Amino acid sequence: xxxxxxxxxxxxxxxxxxxxxxxxxxxxxxxxxxxxxxxxxxxxxxxxxxxxxxxxxxxxxxxxxxxxxxxxxxxxxxxxxxxxxxxxxxxxxxxxxxxxxxxxxxxxxxxxxxxxxxxxxxxxxxxxxxxxxxxxxxxxxxxxxxxxxxxxxxxxxxxxxxxxxxxxxxxxxxxxxxxxxxxxxxxxxxxxxxxxxxxxxxxxxxxxxxxxxxxxxxxxxxxxxxxxxxxxxxxxxxxxxxxxxxxxxxxxxxxxxxxxxxxxxxxxxxxxxxxxxxxxxxxxxxxxxxxxxxxxxxxxxxxxxxxxxxxxxxxxxxxxxxxxxxxxxxxxxxxxxxxxxxxxxxxxxxxxxxx
Amino acid sequence: xxxxxxxxxxxxxxxxxxxxxxxxxxxxxxxxxxxxxxxxxxxxxxxxxxxxxxxxxxxxxxxxxxxxxxxxxxxxxxxxxxxxxxxxxxxxxxxxxxxxxxxxxxxxxxxxxxxxxxxxxxxxxxxxxxxxxxxxxxxxxxxxxxxxxxxxxxxxxxxxxxxxxxxxxxxxxxxxxxxxxxxxxxxxxxxxxxxxxxxxxxxxxxxxxxxxxxxxxxxxxxxxxxxxxxxxxxxxxxxxxx
Numbered sequence: 001x002x003x004x005x006x007x008x009x010x011x012x013x014x015x016x017x018x019x020x021x022x023x024x025x026x027x028x029x030x031x032x033x034x035x036x037x038x039x040x041x042x043x044x045x046x047x048x049x050x051x052x053x054x055x056x057x058x059x060x061x062x063x064x065x066x067x068x069x070x071x072x073x074x075x076x077x078x079x080x081x082x083x084x085x086x087x088x089x090x091x092x093x094x095x096x097x098x099x100x101x102x103x104x105x106x107x108x109x110x111x112x113x114x115x116x117x118x119x120x121x122x123x124x125x126x127x128x129x130x131x132x133x134x135x136x137x138x139x140x141x142x143x144x145x146x147x148x149x150x151x152x153x154x155x156x157x158x159x160x161x162x163x164x165x166x167x168x169x170x171x172x173x174x175x176x177x178x179x180x181x182x183x184x185x186x187x188x189x190x191x192x193x194x195x196x197x198x199x200x201x202x203x204x205x206x207x208x209x210x211x212x213x214x215x216x217x218x219x220x221x222x223x224x225x226x227x228x229x230x231x232x233x234x235x236x237x238x239x240x241x242x243x244x245x246x247x248x249x250x251x252x253x254x255x256x257x258x259x260x261x262x263x264x265x266x267x268x269x270x271x272x273x274x275x276x277x278x279x280x281x282x283x284x285x286x287x288x289x290x291x292x293x294x295x296x297x298x299x300x301x302x303x304x305x306x307x308x309x310x311x312x313x314x315x316x317x318x319x320x321x322x323x324x325x326x327x328x329x330x331x332x333x334x335x336x337x338x339x340x341x342x343x344x345x346x347x348x349x350x351x352x353x354x355x
Numbered sequence: 356x357x358x359x360x361x362x363x364x365x366x367x368x369x370x371x372x373x374x375x376x377x378x379x380x381x382x383x384x385x386x387x388x389x390x391x392x393x394x395x396x397x398x399x400x401x402x403x404x405x406x407x408x409x410x411x412x413x414x415x416x417x418x419x420x421x422x423x424x425x426x427x428x429x430x431x432x433x434x435x436x437x438x439x440x441x442x443x444x445x446x447x448x449x450x451x452x453x454x455x456x457x458x459x460x461x462x463x464x465x466x467x468x469x470x471x472x473x474x475x476x477x478x479x480x481x482x483x484x485x486x487x488x489x490x491x492x493x494x495x496x497x498x499x500x501x502x503x504x505x506x507x508x509x510x511x512x513x514x515x516x517x518x519x520x521x522x523x524x525x526x527x528x529x530x531x532x533x534x535x536x537x538x539x540x541x542x543x544x545x546x547x548x549x550x551x552x553x554x555x556x557x558x559x560x561x562x563x564x565x566x567x568x569x570x571x572x573x574x575x576x577x578x579x580x581x582x583x584x585x586x587x588x589x590x591x592x593x594x595x596x597x
Contacts (some may be wrong), residue, residue: 115419122420126470130532130554309431312551321558327551328427332495335547338566345559 020303027303028277033296034303040347042270042298045069045201047208055212059252063213063260067205070300073192076205078185078213082141082248085180095136096263098129099185099210103202106192123326124202127315131266131323134210138261139183145219145251156219156251181248183215196300199313203269210266214257216250267317268352269324272344273299273308276334293334295343310336314348356501356521356572358481358580362489362588368446370490374482377521378453381478383486387443401438403429403445407479410449417472424476428537428550429483434493443492447479453524471527473535473552477502480537480550481576488585498549499576500537501569504530505561516561520572532557536569540577545570 016023016034027034037043048066054077055064063078078099101124103117113121128134145158187209189202231238272295279290299308309330315323322345329335336344358376365371370385388401395402405426407418425447433443452475480500487494504522506529508514519526527533532555538545553562 115423118416118419119423122416122472125416126420126472126554129470132556309427321556322553322562323556325551325553325562327548328424328431329547329549330427330431332431337547338563341548342559345562 016303021307024275024303024307025277028275028294029279035300037298037300039294040297042351043069043196043300045204047204055214062215063209063211065205065208065212067201067208069201070195071193072195072198072201074198074201074205075190075192076202076209077188078209079188080215080250081184081186082181082218083184085140085182093135093137096129096132097134097136097139097184098125099134099187099206101125101128101187101189101202101206103189103191105194105198106190120199120202123199124206127203127324128206128266131264131315133207133262133264133266134185135261135263136182139185139215141181141183141218144181144248145217147219147221147249149221158217158219158256181218185210185213196298196305197271200269200271200298203266203315207266210260210262213260214254215260216252217256217258219249219251221247221249265317267315267321267323268348268355269313269315270297270344270348270351271299271311271313272297272336272347273304273312274310274331274334274336274340275308293337293340295336295340295347297347308334310334312336312341312344314345316345316348316352318352320349320352356576358576358584360485360580360584362485362584363592368490370486370488370492372482372485372489374478374485376478376481377474378451378523379475379478380450381482382448382450383479383482384446384448385443385483385486385490385492386446387490387492388438388441389444391440391442395442396440399439400435401433401441401443403433403435403443405429406444406446408446408448410452410455417470421472421476421479424550424552425479425483428480428498429487431549432494432496432498432539433487434495437493445483445486447482449475471524471533473533473554474502474522474527476500476552477535480535484581485584489588495539496546497540497577497581498537499540499545499573499581500535500550501572501576502533502535503565503568503572504533505555505557505565506530518565518568520568531555532561534562534565534569536566536573538570538573540573543574543578545573545577 010018012023024034033039046068055061060079061077062080065076067074101121103120105117143159145156147154147156187206189205191198229238229240274293274295276291277294279292296304296308299305310328312325312327314325317323327336327341358374361373363371364373365384368384368386371382373382391402395404403426405422407421407425408414409418429445477500480498484498502521504519504527505516506519507516522530522533532553534551534553536548537550539547539549548566
């Protein structure tokens with residue numbers, strides 16, 4: 001007696017879950033990707049108009065962007081910090097700084113940042129830094145205002161729009177002995193419904209947010225003299241010591257906001273993967289089958305993420321200058337050689353020009 | 356470019372190597388194949404655990420990003436199907452990096468905050484190679500990595516840019532872009548690019564020049580250093596040593 005082995009067949013979505021590589025190959029052999037895009041087709045990105053009310057309705061947000069791509073939404077808000085500059089430090093023209101991004105991928109639970117989030121944040125930080133986008137000079141606080149309290153009436157004087165001459169003299173005294181400060185940029189990136197690698201999306205969102213960053217004026221108060229109690233460790237005597245604590249304040253008067261100056265456009269980030277496909281000939285008997293390495297743009301979905309290990313990420317700006325390339329050939333059978341790298345750069349350039 | 360390598364210096368790990376190159380000094384250790392924790396276990400291949408420790412302080416996002424890059428490279432060179440359900444643990448401890456050398460010293464100015472973590476990646480890759488060979492882990496091929504920086508002269512536009520192999524921190528500060536390229540090496544020849552990390556501002560033409568320069572450099576590293584140190588290691592390892 002013999003038992004016959006029955007051939008099992010799965011519907012496409014089940015096959016995609018158990019053997020993503022087989023499913024991907026089946027799709028590619030008919031010239032399609034699982035997400036129904038062409039091999040070199042990018043997923044469209046929608047950028048919300050600059051006038052979103054994140055910036056206008058929150059006092060602590062100085063730049064923001066909202067990006068959508070498919071179901072994925074990326075919300076980016078930029079906040080400011082102020083640091084004191086080194087006393088003898090001169091800010092040179094060719095010094096560039098970066099932004100400190102904190103990527104937060106929403107998964108319905110809270111906790112410490114995952115490795116993926118940390119790696120993404122660090123890569124974004126290094127990319128912005130080395131693409132020389134934000135000159136240190138543009139974050140420098142050139143001059144700040146002085147608030148005076150005259151009979152309960154608080155006025156802020158700025159060096160370039162002084163109203164009375166008496167206060168301008170006062171200001172100059174103050175100006176000569178002041179400390180130097182500069183802004184620091186923090187970017188908070190929230191990602192909702194992530195389906196693919198999101199470096200590209202985060203990069204766009206930072207650039208869009210940076211483009212509409214408006215920096216506020218800052219001022220100091222000269223009347224915040226307070227007395228604090230000092231107690232010495234060795235004796236029981238207490239004394240009152242007056243300290244003149246110069247507080248740095250941000251002037252939330254939006255008429256005085258000024259634009260952040262950027263160097264260049266920062267570029268457009270594109271990613272590609274390489275996979276070996278077997279072209280099935282029409283005639284089943286025909287041998288041999290042809291194997292070619294195909295380049296896929298903008299990887300998306302479980303099948304592509306799990307199967308394609310040779311990847312390259314390229315940032316090119318409008319003037320065809322390359323800002324970053326990160327290439328890894330993780331798959332020994334389908335490697336990105338020089339010809340495929342060339343092709344990927346060409347596509348990335350074309351995309352940078354048309355976006 | 357200079358390489359100083361000492362292998363098998365850690366008693367309790369399966370393989371280890373100390374590498375001094377340029378301003379960077381590190382110890383790489385490899386333990387494996389060992390038993391993994393249940394959540395690390397993969398049914399058909401070996402799982403990798405990469406730990407990078409900085410020279411100063413605790414590891415942070417910077418080290419996590421380095422670990423990620425190193426892992427994706429090692430996944431491609433280690434013959435992972437030879438060790439199913441097992442773990443290979445690679446630990447890189449930096450002993451000194453350009454930043455620790457200069458901090459507080461003559462070079463401590465504001466530019467210190469500029470990070471060049473890729474030169475550490477470059478050293479980690481080269482250090483890893485010796486430790487993996489020392490541990491006897493099966494590799495598909497040898498691999499070597501090189502860092503090249505590129506400085507353009509902005510006064511004379513048509514001038515050929517300056518390519519510096521294995522740049523130091525000062526040269527990196529002046530550079531317009533820097534590239535870390537890792538090639539696999541078969542039969543003493545650099546064969547294909549395993550990893551490429553480029554940051555800065557450069558053209559396509561410059562990139563391909565850098566890649567072609569990297570080919571000769573990687574072959575040089577392999578033929579002049581890797582082969583020499585591995586021959587030395589084998590001579591010392593066995594009872595019939597001279």
